[in-house]
Amino acid sequence: MIYILSFPAAFLLVIVFLLPLFRYSWLSIHASSVITGLEVIPNNGANWFRLFNDERFWTDYMQTLRFAVSSVSVELILAILIALLLNHRVRSKDLVRALTLLPWALPTTVMALGWRWIFNTPYGPIEQIFKFLKLEPINILSDPNLAWISTVIGDVWKTTPFIALIILAGLQTIPDDLYEAFRLEGGKPKQAFFRITLPLLKPYITIAVLFRLAQAFGVFDLIQVMTGGGPAGSTESVALYSYLNAMRYLDFGYSSTIMIASFILLMFACVVCWFIIYNSKRLFQKSKL
Amino acid sequence: MNNTRNYLCLILIWSLAPIFWQAYTSFCTPEALIYPLKNISNRWTLENYTLLLSSNPSFLRYLLNSTIVGISTTFLTLLLAIPAAYSISKIKPIIAGWVRLFLLSAALFPYVLLFLSLLEIARALNIGNNLFALSIPYSALNMPLALLLLSSSFKDLPIDLEEAARLEGLNLWQRLRWILIPLIAPATASTSILIFIFSWNEYPIALTWISKTELLTLPVAISRIAGSSVYSVPYGAYAAATVLGSIPLLLIVIIFQKQIVSGLTKGAVKG
Numbered sequence: 242m243i244y245i246l247s248f249p250a251a252f253l254l255v256i257v258f259l260l261p262l263f264r265y266s267w268l269s270i271h272a273s274s275v276i277t278g279l280e281v282i283p284n285n286g287a288n289w290f291r292l293f294n295d296e297r298f299w300t301d302y303m304q305t306l307r308f309a310v311s312s313v314s315v316e317l318i319l320a321i322l323i324a325l326l327l328n329h330r331v332r333s334k335d336l337v338r339a340l341t342l343l344p345w346a347l348p349t350t351v352m353a354l355g356w357r358w359i360f361n362t363p364y365g366p367i368e369q370i371f372k373f374l375k376l377e378p379i380n381i382l383s384d385p386n387l388a389w390i391s392t393v394i395g396d397v398w399k400t401t402p403f404i405a406l407i408i409l410a411g412l413q414t415i416p417d418d419l420y421e422a423f424r425l426e427g428g429k430p431k432q433a434f435f436r437i438t439l440p441l442l443k444p445y446i447t448i449a450v451l452f453r454l455a456q457a458f459g460v461f462d463l464i465q466v467m468t469g470g471g472p473a474g475s476t477e478s479v480a481l482y483s484y485l486n487a488m489r490y491l492d493f494g495y496s497s498t499i500m501i502a503s504f505i506l507l508m509f510a511c512v513v514c515w516f517i518i519y520n521s522k523r524l525f526q527k528s529k530l
Numbered sequence: 531m532n533n534t535r536n537y538l539c540l541i542l543i544w545s546l547a548p549i550f551w552q553a554y555t556s557f558c559t560p561e562a563l564i565y566p567l568k569n570i571s572n573r574w575t576l577e578n579y580t581l582l583l584s585s586n587p588s589f590l591r592y593l594l595n596s597t598i599v600g601i602s603t604t605f606l607t608l609l610l611a612i613p614a615a616y617s618i619s620k621i622k623p624i625i626a627g628w629v630r631l632f633l634l635s636a637a638l639f640p641y642v643l644l645f646l647s648l649l650e651i652a653r654a655l656n657i658g659n660n661l662f663a664l665s666i667p668y669s670a671l672n673m674p675l676a677l678l679l680l681s682s683s684f685k686d687l688p689i690d691l692e693e694a695a696r697l698e699g700l701n702l703w704q705r706l707r708w709i710l711i712p713l714i715a716p717a718t719a720s721t722s723i724l725i726f727i728f729s730w731n732e733y734p735i736a737l738t739w740i741s742k743t744e745l746l747t748l749p750v751a752i753s754r755i756a757g758s759s760v761y762s763v764p765y766g767a768y769a770a771a772t773v774l775g776s777i778p779l780l781l782i783v784i785i786f787q788k789q790i791v792s793g794l795t796k797g798a799v800k801g
Contacts, residue, residue, distance in 0.1 A: 351749065355769075456640055
């Protein structure tokens with residue numbers, strides 16, 4: 242039986258992925274915090290009642306969703322443009338591709354701090370540029386209404402190359418003959434994009450968006466290092482909230498409840514997103530040649 | 531054509547400007563940072579670097595720690611993933627679909643949500659503060675991608691090849707060792723690079739598992755340099771740390787970009 246070969250890997254996957262989910266589900270219906278002396282005591286679903294009435298959790302959830310949806314959509318649009326550019330015959334294409342990949346390869350924490358320095362007031366370069374242009378400087382990191390935009394910028398900078406790469410791989414599977422035929426039939430280049438390129442890219446877009454959406458939903462490093470969830474909690478994500486509950490407030494029961502709830506809400510978001518992409522007939526209409 | 535080049539330049543500026551700014555900052559004295567436009571005599575300095583290298587433990591220690599974690603994770607993952615991928619490539623199509631779905635959803639899973647349970651495991655087994663132990667969760671987190679990439683390249687090999695080897699009297703181990711594994715070397719290479727980059731960069735688990743200063747991995751060490759207050763960040767020293775921490779990755783990306791690109795795209799496409 243060659244399947245025995247996969248047992249060690251399967252065992253590891255079960256320990257690291259499935260065991261925590263069971264453990265969280267179990268902890269989420271128990272009290273386990275400093276108050277109980279870290280003993281695990283059943284508490285009749287009090288964690289879940291608390292969660293439903295916890296304004297901070299739902300605010301964080303909406304903020305996380307706002308972060309995920311806006312960064313993924315900006316990334317997708319930019320990535321398609323970049324992939325279209327790189328798909329041209331360009332000199333020293335490999336070097337260009339390597340250099341655009343660099344942001345993706347650097348540790349998130351490293352560049353999260355880099356962005357904090359760039360947005361720094363009054364010494365950061367953005368502030369200097371604003372001063373130079375005689376514009377009113379905005380303190381983006383300490384404005385509760387704007388701080389989340391700075392985190393989106395950091396995320397877009399880092400992960401656009403990843404999506405662009407996947408889209409580029411998709412573009413390279415489209416044969417040139419299709420465009421040629423479309424042109425001979427009298428189609429315009431702009432139409433070709435919507436009627437050939439986008440429909441054929443659909444599987445690539447789907448996988449990139451789902452992957453990025455899930456990752457962006459679990460955003461932690463970027464926010465913890467760049468804003469610490471502030472100002473006034475305006476950038477706090479659900480992952481950061483559950484981290485604070487576990488590591489700062491030492492409330493493991495409630496932290497587990499948040500993780501399970503975010504997991505369920507994330508699956509819901511992914512299903513909705515998948516549904517939207519798969520039903521967007523207008524955008525992805527296959528052209529009839 | 532000329533337009534294309536201009537746009538490409540724009541993309542490059544967008545990708546590289548923040549990194550260049552870090553490099554510039556790392557060579558500046560604090561005075562130069564406060565008055566970036568004024569003409570100061572003592573603008574340039576290497577002090578940020580000497581400070582980092584002479585601190586205790588030296589910054590190089592963190593680079594070494596991250597390298598240890600990266601290499602041990604890569605090794606452990608491949609050790610478990612190659613046989614498993616081989617057996618996955620042999621499963622019947624119907625079950626294989628479910629296996630792939632499971633692997634794909636595990637790969638999509640925002641693993642940050644797992645940190646609490648993993649921390650409990652580390653405490654129960656008393657394996658916190660151990661760089662080699664860190665490669666256990668890391669290799670599990672990389673396992674889905676590794677299995678998807680490796681099993682699909684096992685499947686791409688012609689069946690006749692293995693059949694012929696079997697008729698020659700080679701047993702399973704010999705077939706893997708002498709015929710199949712050498713043939714999937716390109717996929718193994720790109721998987722290894724992706725695993726290494728992931729382990730080098732991982733933050734939440736390293737943050738919770740490692741508390742001894744001399745064992746910190748690079749991302750955690752850098753976020754510690756920054757401290758917790760927005761106003762007290764020693765940006766010069768921090769920028770120097772960024773530059774030192776980025777150089778290995780810069781080299782990896784430039785040298786192995788073909789492998790990285792093929793790993794990322796195949797991982798997405800086959801899934």
